[in-house]
Amino acid sequence: MPKVPMNVLRFGLKPLAFVAMLLPFLWLAYSWYFAFQGLPNGLGVNPQEASNRFTGDWALRFLLLTLAVTPFSKLIKSPKPILFRRMIGLYALFYAVAHVTSYVWLDLYFAWGDIWADILKRTYITVGMAALLLLIPLGVTSTKGWIRRMGSRRWRKLHMAIYAIAPLAVIHFFMMRKGIQIEPLVYGAIYLALMVPRVKARLVTRRRASPA
Amino acid sequence: MFRRSSPWQEKESEVTPQSVYLNRRQIMTGAGALFGLTALGGIAASARETRTLAPLKAMKSDFDPGEELTPESAVTSYNNYYEFGTNKDDPAAEAWRLKVKPWTVKVDGMTDKPGNYALEDIVDYNALEERIYRLRCVEAWSMVIPWLGVPLAPLIRKLAPQSGAKFVRFETLADKSQMPGIRWPVIDWPYVEGLRMDEALNPLAFLAVGLYGKELPNQNGAPVRLVVPWKYGFKSIKSIVRISFTDDMPRTAWMKSAPSEYGFYSNVNPEVDHPRWSQARERRIGEFGRRETLMFNGYGEWVADLYRGMDLQKNY
Ligand code: HEM
Numbered sequence: 001m002p003k004v005p006m007n008v009l010r011f012g013l014k015p016l017a018f019v020a021m022l023l024p025f026l027w028l029a030y031s032w033y034f035a036f037q038g039l040p041n042g043l044g045v046n047p048q049e050a051s052n053r054f055t056g057d058w059a060l061r062f063l064l065l066t067l068a069v070t071p072f073s074k075l076i077k078s079p080k081p082i083l084f085r086r087m088i089g090l091y092a093l094f095y096a097v098a099h100v101t102s103y104v105w106l107d108l109y110f111a112w113g114d115i116w117a118d119i120l121k122r123t124y125i126t127v128g129m130a131a132l133l134l135l136i137p138l139g140v141t142s143t144k145g146w147i148r149r150m151g152s153r154r155w156r157k158l159h160m161a162i163y164a165i166a167p168l169a170v171i172h173f174f175m176m177r178k179g180i181q182i183e184p185l186v187y188g189a190i191y192l193a194l195m196v197p198r199v200k201a202r203l204v205t206r207r208r209a210s211p212a
Numbered sequence: 213m214f215r216r217s218s219p220w221q222e223k224e225s226e227v228t229p230q231s232v233y234l235n236r237r238q239i240m241t242g243a244g245a246l247f248g249l250t251a252l253g254g255i256a257a258s259a260r261e262t263r264t265l266a267p268l269k270a271m272k273s274d275f276d277p278g279e280e281l282t283p284e285s286a287v288t289s290y291n292n293y294y295e296f297g298t299n300k301d302d303p304a305a306e307a308w309r310l311k312v313k314p315w316t317v318k319v320d321g322m323t324d325k326p327g328n329y330a331l332e333d334i335v336d337y338n339a340l341e342e343r344i345y346r347l348r349c350v351e352a353w354s355m356v357i358p359w360l361g362v363p364l365a366p367l368i369r370k371l372a373p374q375s376g377a378k379f380v381r382f383e384t385l386a387d388k389s390q391m392p393g394i395r396w397p398v399i400d401w402p403y404v405e406g407l408r409m410d411e412a413l414n415p416l417a418f419l420a421v422g423l424y425g426k427e428l429p430n431q432n433g434a435p436v437r438l439v440v441p442w443k444y445g446f447k448s449i450k451s452i453v454r455i456s457f458t459d460d461m462p463r464t465a466w467m468k469s470a471p472s473e474y475g476f477y478s479n480v481n482p483e484v485d486h487p488r489w490s491q492a493r494e495r496r497i498g499e500f501g502r503r504e505t506l507m508f509n510g511y512g513e514w515v516a517d518l519y520r521g522m523d524l525q526k527n528y
Pocket of ligand 1: 048049050052053054055056057058059060063096099100103119125128129130131132135169172173176
């Protein structure tokens with residue numbers, strides 16, 4: 001791996017990553033600008049459905065990307081990728097909030113009765129809601145101040161919730177699609193692949209710890 | 213008996229280069245490439261042939277709700293036809309692979325006239341009518357579409373079902389070489405749908421071979437599809453290759469896939485919720501908000517009698 005100086009990372013690559021991860025949202029806003037006026041737009045003839053799905057897809061992608069940071073960092077034997085982890089995680093939350101906003105505002109137009117019924121009755125939405133409710137505290141406690149306040153042990157424990165949030169999102173996706181569809185399964189496989197090294201590492205430490 | 217002059221035999225398909233345009237799907241798969249999705253989704257690119265859709269002559273009919281038509285571009289670009297992929301824009305992109313001429317429909321089961329019929333033998337292209345129907349998808353969106361075709365009832369009678377036949381079963385083509393979506397076990401292919409005999413004989417039941425004054429585009433179920441407007445869209449089976457008469461309620465593709473979600477009848481009913489979508493309201497394509505969904509999609513005057521005395525909460 002070529003060495004990347006720290007200040008290039010902080011003041012060059014980080015802002016770049018910030019903008020890059022914002023691009024899907026900018027495209028969405030740009031498309032809605034036309035969709036609102038009834039003009040042809042990238043979201044197609046059912047823009048509400050398209051934007052629900054678009055934001056859901058990106059929320060899930062960033063969730064998985066967050067999970068990929070540590071394995072990647074180990075792979076290249078450098079802690080530098082960790083510098084991006086919080087930003088990616090916050091983007092996952094950002095797109096999840098955009099996803100729910102798209103659904104509550106653009107799709108159901110604040111028909112709270114219907115929305116509440118959906119959350120209770122439609123299992124895939126119940127599961128999505130669970131994922132979001134778990135994700136919010138991770139976003140809130142993502143700052144240095146919170147790490148200090150909580151102590152890194154407890155903070156780490158809390159943030160292990162991401163291991164449960166990602167599969168909830170995959171299940172949400174799988175259940176939402178009709179029949180057995182490949183896309184959610186691909187995301188599920190990526191999740192499992194990212195978990196394998198973690199589970200392995202855990203088994204190793206446990207074996208070492210137990211007096212055998 | 214083949215009538216050589218049928219519109220299917222007229223135009224040869226022409227070869228046009230695959231149009232290059234950027235749409236949502238491409239942007240999304242582009243993004244998905246990040247995770248290696250495209251590698252899985254890719255099918256060998258080959259020259260794309262588009263069929264010129266011949267105009268069809270048809271009589272106007274009384275079936276016209278007087279509502280604004282859904283633009284043709286929307287009707288032909290936003291489709292659920294999983295044999296060509298599960299995204300809404302997959303069928304428009306992939307269905308050119310479907311060969312619709314010549315087309316044979318196998319008729320079997322409890323009938324006195326079983327056999328393989330050329331499409332032109334079961335649909336009289338000189339007696340087409342235009343019917344404007346609402347189409348309500350189970351995914352809570354709807355369209356208004358001018359179909360061209362023939363009523364189903366006379367055809368059923370012509371095919372001479374035996375007195376014991378209580379159901380009609382329809383089957384869609386399932387050919388891997390023409391339908392890239394069939395590689396995936398989304399449902400148990402082939403796609404199967406069915407109607408009770410009295411439903412099939414209802415005057416609303418329609419066999420469409422065209423829309424908007426022309427032959428059906430492939431993504432809309434060319435060359436021949438069912439249209440039963442009081443039922444959710446998935447009952448209106450596309451690209452029919454087989455019609456069977458039976459005394460056994462057919463197990464439809466969706467009933468097999470998720471028995472608790474899809475019943476045999478699948479009548480549009482705002483009061484019976486589907487586990488995935490509330491059915492109380494729908495989005496008419498082109499409108500921003502949602503409108504109330506009507507019982508039997510507004511066709512109760514024609515079909516309510518079919519279900520008199522039945523518990524529609526149970527028979528969904
Ligand atoms: C971390 C939280 C969440 C993630 C990662 C997530 C992700 C997804 C994904 C990937 C899809 C499928 C997109 C596609 O088909 O391409 C989806 C669909 C959907 N999600 Fe979520 N979701 C989350 C939370 C929620 C919540 C809280 C709600 C509602 C309160 C919700 C409502 C929906 C709906 C309604 C759809 C269907 C979209 C449509 O077809 O119109 N999701 N979500």
